[in-house]
Amino acid sequence: MKFRLFLIAFALTLLSVASCTSKAEKARKEAADRKVRTKEDDVADKKLLAYDPKKGDQWIADFVQNLHKKYGFNGNMLVARKGKILYEKAIGWADYLHRDSLKIDSEFELASVTKTFTGVAIMQLVEAGKLKLTDNVKKFFPNFPYDNITIELLLSHRSGMMNYVYFIDDIYRKEKLNMRKGVSNQEVMNIIAERKPHPYTKPNNVFHYNNSNFMVLGGIIEKVTGQRYSQYMMEHVFKPAGMKNTHVYSTTEYEKIPVDVVGHDRTWRYSVVQNFLDGPVGDKGIYSTLHDLVLYDKYLKNGRLVTQKSLDSAYKGRNKPVNGHFNYGYGWRMFDGKGMDKVVYHTGWWHGFRHIYIRDLDKDIVVIFLGNLTNGSLMHLDELFKYLKMPIIRKGAYTGSGSIPGSDED
Numbered sequence: 001m002k003f004r005l006f007l008i009a010f011a012l013t014l015l016s017v018a019s020c021t022s023k024a025e026k027a028r029k030e031a032a033d034r035k036v037r038t039k040e041d042d043v044a045d046k047k048l049l050a051y052d053p054k055k056g057d058q059w060i061a062d063f064v065q066n067l068h069k070k071y072g073f074n075g076n077m078l079v080a081r082k083g084k085i086l087y088e089k090a091i092g093w094a095d096y097l098h099r100d101s102l103k104i105d106s107e108f109e110l111a112s113v114t115k116t117f118t119g120v121a122i123m124q125l126v127e128a129g130k131l132k133l134t135d136n137v138k139k140f141f142p143n144f145p146y147d148n149i150t151i152e153l154l155l156s157h158r159s160g161m162m163n164y165v166y167f168i169d170d171i172y173r174k175e176k177l178n179m180r181k182g183v184s185n186q187e188v189m190n191i192i193a194e195r196k197p198h199p200y201t202k203p204n205n206v207f208h209y210n211n212s213n214f215m216v217l218g219g220i221i222e223k224v225t226g227q228r229y230s231q232y233m234m235e236h237v238f239k240p241a242g243m244k245n246t247h248v249y250s251t252t253e254y255e256k257i258p259v260d261v262v263g264h265d266r267t268w269r270y271s272v273v274q275n276f277l278d279g280p281v282g283d284k285g286i287y288s289t290l291h292d293l294v295l296y297d298k299y300l301k302n303g304r305l306v307t308q309k310s311l312d313s314a315y316k317g318r319n320k321p322v323n324g325h326f327n328y329g330y331g332w333r334m335f336d337g338k339g340m341d342k343v344v345y346h347t348g349w350w351h352g353f354r355h356i357y358i359r360d361l362d363k364d365i366v367v368i369f370l371g372n373l374t375n376g377s378l379m380h381l382d383e384l385f386k387y388l389k390m391p392i393i394r395k396g397a398y399t400g401s402g403s404i405p406g407s408d409e410d
Contacts, residue, residue, distance in 0.1 A: 035240035060087040075371035078290040095262040108370040111348030114286040119331020123310040143193040154213040155330035156318035160201040163210035182251025182279025185219035207319035211283035218282020241299035243292040263352020272352035
């Protein structure tokens, strides 16, 4: 009798395991199927990106011209609503020194807008069962010097880590190391393990935005997949979304970044040259165009890249709201309030580039400003938001540097 009960229990266990395996396999197959592009996708994408300058929105055209003349905006911008581009413009220089003009398909270093892509990649790996949000960083980097830091805390900037950018820069300058060759994510992790820099605060104590969180996530993506971050993003995000002009460029892989748009710091007096800090990726390192970012919005919304469940999780504020409306989820900033539009977005500021990428999910509006002159011009977009009947995204939430008060990054 006991043996018979044992056999029944064993059989039920096998069925349960088989069921779980079946569900996991089904989820993986569905995820793979979602990523397969068709000719219909190409036709629909072409229609989405079609734009006739003669039919462009005149109010937005005048606004952008004033932003350029009065506040010095230099870059590319686009506004789309419900699958139609209302206005797009490339205005100013790609490289002031050589007087090269920007083109509508110019590729910009996205700076921290990259973090949204890293968040998507992490959620893909969670869906695939390759990692969990509760996984500890030590699982992937055993010599990591901090305890109790999970993937979820990295995604929401609650790890309490110091900012590796300043820490590594200080080491390279003091020890006169090679500042031309890019430093990789793994090399940064090794330096952190060896030097054990003092953390900013305890894990899960407060929201503290800094690049270390997503640099570590970039390293975890490489560890889990066995691919370079650039390879994974190309295969699992850029290609499925038809983003043909989007790449990861790191100075660990390229001696010279192969794009024509140069970042300029505040004035035209000098351009910002890439260096060893353009090596780590995940916190930055993705280069893209206006049109590819429109496609990114489309394929996030239609479930091609991740499930709606993953998006809902990513778009949920994980911190105490700033001014009641501004929060941070998993790789996305957000404006969220009772009776107000749900808006997810990200800013970017790195080596002469300054951007804002905004997605009003309720009104189906995309607003993109990619700038290569860091002069504060993007602090003057309020009238555009009012015209589009969107929340005023940045007003009162950020300092003049584009950062949340008390933080040190964008």
